[in-house]
Amino acid sequence: xxxxxxxxxxxxxxxxxxxxxxxxxxxxxxxxxxxxxxxxxxxxxxxxxxxxxxxxxxxxxxxxxxxxxxxxxxxxxxxxxxxxxxxxxxxxxxxxxxxxxxxxxxxxxxxxxxx
Amino acid sequence: xxxxxxxxxxxxxxxxxxxxxxxxxxxxxxxxxxxxxxxxxxxxxxxxxxxxxxxxxxxxxxxxxxxxxxxxxxxxxxxxxxxxxxxxxxxxxxxxxxxxxxxxxxxxxxxxxx
Numbered sequence: 001x002x003x004x005x006x007x008x009x010x011x012x013x014x015x016x017x018x019x020x021x022x023x024x025x026x027x028x029x030x031x032x033x034x035x036x037x038x039x040x041x042x043x044x045x046x047x048x049x050x051x052x053x054x055x056x057x058x059x060x061x062x063x064x065x066x067x068x069x070x071x072x073x074x075x076x077x078x079x080x081x082x083x084x085x086x087x088x089x090x091x092x093x094x095x096x097x098x099x100x101x102x103x104x105x106x107x108x109x110x111x112x113x114x115x
Numbered sequence: 116x117x118x119x120x121x122x123x124x125x126x127x128x129x130x131x132x133x134x135x136x137x138x139x140x141x142x143x144x145x146x147x148x149x150x151x152x153x154x155x156x157x158x159x160x161x162x163x164x165x166x167x168x169x170x171x172x173x174x175x176x177x178x179x180x181x182x183x184x185x186x187x188x189x190x191x192x193x194x195x196x197x198x199x200x201x202x203x204x205x206x207x208x209x210x211x212x213x214x215x216x217x218x219x220x221x222x223x224x225x226x227x228x229x
Contacts, residue, residue, distance in 0.1 A: 036220075044218075049190060049217070051215065071216045100165070100214035102160050102214055
Protein backbone atom coordinates (compact mmCIF):
# COMPACT_ATOMS: atom_id res chain seq x y z
CA UNK A 1 0.00 0.00 0.00
CA UNK A 2 1.13 3.50 -0.71
CA UNK A 3 2.00 6.03 1.97
CA UNK A 4 3.15 9.61 2.27
CA UNK A 5 5.31 11.20 4.93
CA UNK A 6 5.47 14.91 5.53
CA UNK A 7 8.14 15.16 8.19
CA UNK A 8 7.45 18.76 9.20
CA UNK A 9 4.22 19.39 11.09
CA UNK A 10 4.82 23.15 11.20
CA UNK A 11 7.13 25.42 9.27
CA UNK A 12 7.62 29.10 10.01
CA UNK A 13 9.13 31.45 7.45
CA UNK A 14 9.40 35.19 7.06
CA UNK A 15 7.56 36.89 4.26
CA UNK A 16 9.81 37.10 1.23
CA UNK A 17 11.91 34.12 2.27
CA UNK A 18 12.16 30.94 0.26
CA UNK A 19 10.20 27.85 1.18
CA UNK A 20 10.67 24.12 0.84
CA UNK A 21 8.13 21.62 2.16
CA UNK A 22 9.26 18.03 2.27
CA UNK A 23 7.35 15.00 1.08
CA UNK A 24 8.46 11.39 0.91
CA UNK A 25 6.30 8.69 -0.59
CA UNK A 26 6.17 4.95 -0.76
CA UNK A 27 4.63 3.33 -3.80
CA UNK A 28 5.57 0.24 -5.78
CA UNK A 29 5.08 1.62 -9.27
CA UNK A 30 5.50 4.95 -10.98
CA UNK A 31 3.70 7.33 -8.69
CA UNK A 32 1.19 9.99 -9.43
CA UNK A 33 2.02 12.80 -7.01
CA UNK A 34 0.06 15.84 -5.93
CA UNK A 35 0.37 18.86 -3.70
CA UNK A 36 -2.78 20.45 -2.33
CA UNK A 37 -3.27 23.55 -0.20
CA UNK A 38 -6.02 24.06 2.36
CA UNK A 39 -6.75 27.53 3.69
CA UNK A 40 -8.60 27.83 6.99
CA UNK A 41 -12.24 26.86 6.63
CA UNK A 42 -11.79 25.86 3.00
CA UNK A 43 -11.58 22.71 0.95
CA UNK A 44 -8.39 21.57 -0.70
CA UNK A 45 -7.07 23.16 -3.87
CA UNK A 46 -4.64 21.47 -6.21
CA UNK A 47 -1.30 23.30 -6.50
CA UNK A 48 0.41 20.93 -8.92
CA UNK A 49 0.72 17.31 -9.95
CA UNK A 50 3.28 14.97 -11.44
CA UNK A 51 2.43 12.07 -13.68
CA UNK A 52 5.40 11.67 -16.00
CA UNK A 53 7.90 13.62 -18.02
CA UNK A 54 9.80 16.60 -16.70
CA UNK A 55 10.57 16.01 -13.04
CA UNK A 56 10.31 19.71 -12.23
CA UNK A 57 6.66 20.63 -12.16
CA UNK A 58 5.27 24.15 -12.15
CA UNK A 59 2.04 24.89 -10.36
CA UNK A 60 -0.24 27.73 -9.46
CA UNK A 61 0.61 30.63 -7.16
CA UNK A 62 4.32 30.44 -8.03
CA UNK A 63 4.89 26.97 -6.54
CA UNK A 64 7.00 24.23 -8.05
CA UNK A 65 7.91 20.70 -7.03
CA UNK A 66 10.65 18.32 -8.03
CA UNK A 67 10.19 14.58 -8.32
CA UNK A 68 13.28 12.64 -7.30
CA UNK A 69 12.76 8.94 -7.82
CA UNK A 70 16.04 7.95 -6.18
CA UNK A 71 14.99 9.71 -2.98
CA UNK A 72 11.27 8.91 -3.21
CA UNK A 73 10.65 12.59 -2.69
CA UNK A 74 8.42 15.27 -4.13
CA UNK A 75 9.34 18.48 -2.33
CA UNK A 76 7.39 21.68 -2.82
CA UNK A 77 9.22 24.97 -3.25
CA UNK A 78 8.52 28.65 -3.62
CA UNK A 79 11.25 31.27 -4.04
CA UNK A 80 9.50 34.06 -2.15
CA UNK A 81 6.65 33.46 0.28
CA UNK A 82 3.72 35.85 0.63
CA UNK A 83 1.62 36.24 3.78
CA UNK A 84 -1.34 34.79 1.88
CA UNK A 85 0.54 31.50 1.52
CA UNK A 86 -0.11 30.71 5.19
CA UNK A 87 -2.16 27.51 5.04
CA UNK A 88 -1.99 23.75 5.42
CA UNK A 89 -0.17 21.89 2.65
CA UNK A 90 -0.82 18.28 1.78
CA UNK A 91 1.25 15.96 -0.33
CA UNK A 92 -0.52 12.96 -1.84
CA UNK A 93 0.37 9.89 -3.87
CA UNK A 94 -2.20 8.35 -6.21
CA UNK A 95 -2.61 4.60 -5.89
CA UNK A 96 -4.66 2.47 -8.25
CA UNK A 97 -7.94 1.24 -6.75
CA UNK A 98 -11.00 0.08 -8.67
CA UNK A 99 -9.50 1.28 -11.94
CA UNK A 100 -8.84 4.80 -10.78
CA UNK A 101 -6.08 6.56 -8.92
CA UNK A 102 -7.07 7.40 -5.37
CA UNK A 103 -4.90 9.85 -3.45
CA UNK A 104 -3.35 8.90 -0.15
CA UNK A 105 -2.58 12.08 1.75
CA UNK A 106 0.20 12.94 4.13
CA UNK A 107 -0.68 14.43 7.51
CA UNK A 108 0.02 17.92 6.23
CA UNK A 109 2.45 20.74 6.98
CA UNK A 110 1.16 23.94 8.48
CA UNK A 111 2.90 26.98 7.04
CA UNK A 112 3.15 30.06 9.24
CA UNK A 113 4.34 33.27 7.62
CA UNK A 114 5.84 36.05 9.73
CA UNK A 115 5.68 39.62 8.46
CA UNK B 116 -15.12 28.77 -5.43
CA UNK B 117 -14.51 25.25 -6.73
CA UNK B 118 -18.02 24.78 -8.08
CA UNK B 119 -18.65 21.85 -5.73
CA UNK B 120 -21.37 22.44 -3.17
CA UNK B 121 -21.92 20.61 0.07
CA UNK B 122 -24.81 20.85 2.47
CA UNK B 123 -25.17 21.38 5.30
CA UNK B 124 -22.08 23.36 6.34
CA UNK B 125 -22.39 22.33 9.95
CA UNK B 126 -24.25 19.50 11.61
CA UNK B 127 -24.55 18.81 15.31
CA UNK B 128 -26.21 15.60 16.37
CA UNK B 129 -26.23 13.05 19.17
CA UNK B 130 -24.65 9.63 19.39
CA UNK B 131 -26.72 6.89 17.82
CA UNK B 132 -28.34 9.19 15.29
CA UNK B 133 -28.23 9.07 11.51
CA UNK B 134 -27.34 11.96 9.19
CA UNK B 135 -27.12 12.55 5.47
CA UNK B 136 -24.52 14.75 3.86
CA UNK B 137 -25.11 16.01 0.36
CA UNK B 138 -22.71 16.89 -2.42
CA UNK B 139 -23.33 18.44 -5.82
CA UNK B 140 -20.36 18.08 -8.19
CA UNK B 141 -19.16 20.67 -10.67
CA UNK B 142 -21.20 20.83 -13.82
CA UNK B 143 -19.98 18.13 -16.20
CA UNK B 144 -18.00 16.15 -13.63
CA UNK B 145 -18.92 12.47 -13.46
CA UNK B 146 -16.90 11.40 -10.43
CA UNK B 147 -17.56 12.12 -6.78
CA UNK B 148 -15.11 11.25 -4.01
CA UNK B 149 -15.81 11.42 -0.28
CA UNK B 150 -13.13 12.10 2.33
CA UNK B 151 -13.06 12.38 6.10
CA UNK B 152 -10.66 14.78 7.79
CA UNK B 153 -10.02 14.42 11.52
CA UNK B 154 -7.22 15.31 13.86
CA UNK B 155 -6.64 11.64 14.66
CA UNK B 156 -6.65 10.15 11.18
CA UNK B 157 -5.83 13.07 8.93
CA UNK B 158 -7.44 13.17 5.52
CA UNK B 159 -8.76 9.76 4.54
CA UNK B 160 -10.46 8.56 1.39
CA UNK B 161 -13.86 6.99 2.00
CA UNK B 162 -15.47 6.12 -1.32
CA UNK B 163 -15.51 6.97 -5.03
CA UNK B 164 -18.49 7.00 -7.38
CA UNK B 165 -18.30 7.38 -11.12
CA UNK B 166 -21.42 8.06 -13.15
CA UNK B 167 -23.66 6.44 -10.58
CA UNK B 168 -21.55 3.39 -9.87
CA UNK B 169 -19.27 2.67 -6.95
CA UNK B 170 -15.66 2.55 -8.16
CA UNK B 171 -13.49 2.25 -5.09
CA UNK B 172 -13.81 1.99 -1.34
CA UNK B 173 -11.35 3.21 1.19
CA UNK B 174 -11.52 3.29 4.95
CA UNK B 175 -15.27 3.54 5.09
CA UNK B 176 -17.04 2.03 8.06
CA UNK B 177 -19.95 -0.37 7.57
CA UNK B 178 -22.16 2.18 9.36
CA UNK B 179 -21.48 4.58 6.50
CA UNK B 180 -22.91 4.30 3.01
CA UNK B 181 -23.07 6.49 -0.05
CA UNK B 182 -24.76 6.72 -3.39
CA UNK B 183 -24.63 8.80 -6.51
CA UNK B 184 -27.91 9.67 -8.16
CA UNK B 185 -28.78 9.98 -11.88
CA UNK B 186 -28.34 13.76 -11.69
CA UNK B 187 -24.82 12.99 -10.35
CA UNK B 188 -25.26 14.49 -6.92
CA UNK B 189 -24.13 12.25 -4.11
CA UNK B 190 -25.16 11.57 -0.54
CA UNK B 191 -23.11 10.15 2.29
CA UNK B 192 -25.18 8.48 5.00
CA UNK B 193 -23.71 8.07 8.45
CA UNK B 194 -25.63 5.98 10.95
CA UNK B 195 -25.31 4.86 14.57
CA UNK B 196 -23.08 7.84 15.05
CA UNK B 197 -20.28 7.75 17.60
CA UNK B 198 -18.25 10.54 19.13
CA UNK B 199 -15.30 9.49 16.98
CA UNK B 200 -17.25 10.25 13.83
CA UNK B 201 -16.93 13.95 14.52
CA UNK B 202 -14.90 15.27 11.62
CA UNK B 203 -14.90 17.40 8.52
CA UNK B 204 -16.35 15.54 5.55
CA UNK B 205 -15.31 16.65 2.10
CA UNK B 206 -16.55 15.67 -1.26
CA UNK B 207 -14.59 16.27 -4.42
CA UNK B 208 -15.52 15.93 -8.05
CA UNK B 209 -13.54 15.16 -11.15
CA UNK B 210 -14.29 15.08 -14.81
CA UNK B 211 -13.74 11.36 -15.27
CA UNK B 212 -13.11 8.24 -13.28
CA UNK B 213 -9.37 7.80 -13.73
CA UNK B 214 -8.22 9.92 -10.82
CA UNK B 215 -5.62 11.51 -13.07
CA UNK B 216 -7.42 14.76 -13.52
CA UNK B 217 -7.80 17.39 -10.83
CA UNK B 218 -10.22 16.75 -8.01
CA UNK B 219 -12.18 19.86 -7.05
CA UNK B 220 -13.03 19.93 -3.38
CA UNK B 221 -16.13 21.32 -1.78
CA UNK B 222 -15.98 23.45 1.38
CA UNK B 223 -16.86 20.48 3.59
CA UNK B 224 -19.49 19.59 6.17
CA UNK B 225 -18.39 19.80 9.76
CA UNK B 226 -20.07 17.06 11.76
CA UNK B 227 -20.11 17.24 15.54
CA UNK B 228 -21.44 14.24 17.44
CA UNK B 229 -22.28 14.95 21.09
